[in-house]
Amino acid sequence: MRVMVFAKVPADMSMEPTPEQVEAFAAMDRYTDELVAAGVFVAGAGLKPESESKRVVDQGSERMVVDGPFAEAREVVAGFSIWEVKDMDEALAWAMKAPNFGMGAVEIRPFFEAADLEGFVSPEELAAAPREGERGRLGVA
Template identity: 55%
Template sequence: MRVMVFVKATGEGERGLLPTPEAMAAMGRFNDELRAAGILRLADGLKPSAHGKRIAFDGPGRTVIDGPFAPASELVAGFWLWEVKDMDEAIAWAKRCPNPMPGPSEIELRPLYEAGDLE
């Protein structure tokens, strides 16, 4: 089962505050554990939404919207793509994750569609 793991943004991250070296090291160790367990497929952090664009669709029309976007709690600051046996395993790994932000934060787990889901 593939699971997309979203690190939700916070106000600090949206202001461009980078993690401390200690936080980066802790996250690096966690990523190493995921890699060693054969779970990690892809991981990266995203720049604040001020660097982003959205494309709004309305019939044939397309409108480009410049960031920043609000509220921060509804944005994604980073992600992992994991391959796990089931959602329980994904939850267990997520609970082991160091806090990805300096204060309160959230991680969202979403399963990807698999070929069998679309038949």
């Protein structure tokens, strides 16, 4: 099963490198190396602050672009990674091993798999869906 892991931090967290943040990045690098060595880590990246973000909002048939930062945000997504795990219990076990900096949270969300889309796509599309570990047109494995 694939899961996306979101790293969330307080919206007002400074991105100025402090000695604590330098150590935090080093600890996360070591943790990511452990995920890679275990064959769990698929992909990941850190994200720039919301002040550099854009949001496209649907308003009926029209769309509006909103510049970040976005109002009322207490937490923001600071990064993400994609893991290949056998189940949510394994994902939780890995998340519990992550360095604890006492200032954020991690959210784990499973991807839709081909079987989850039964009833939404045709049987032919499901049969053509890639097997576990592969990606296809439906964005599922």
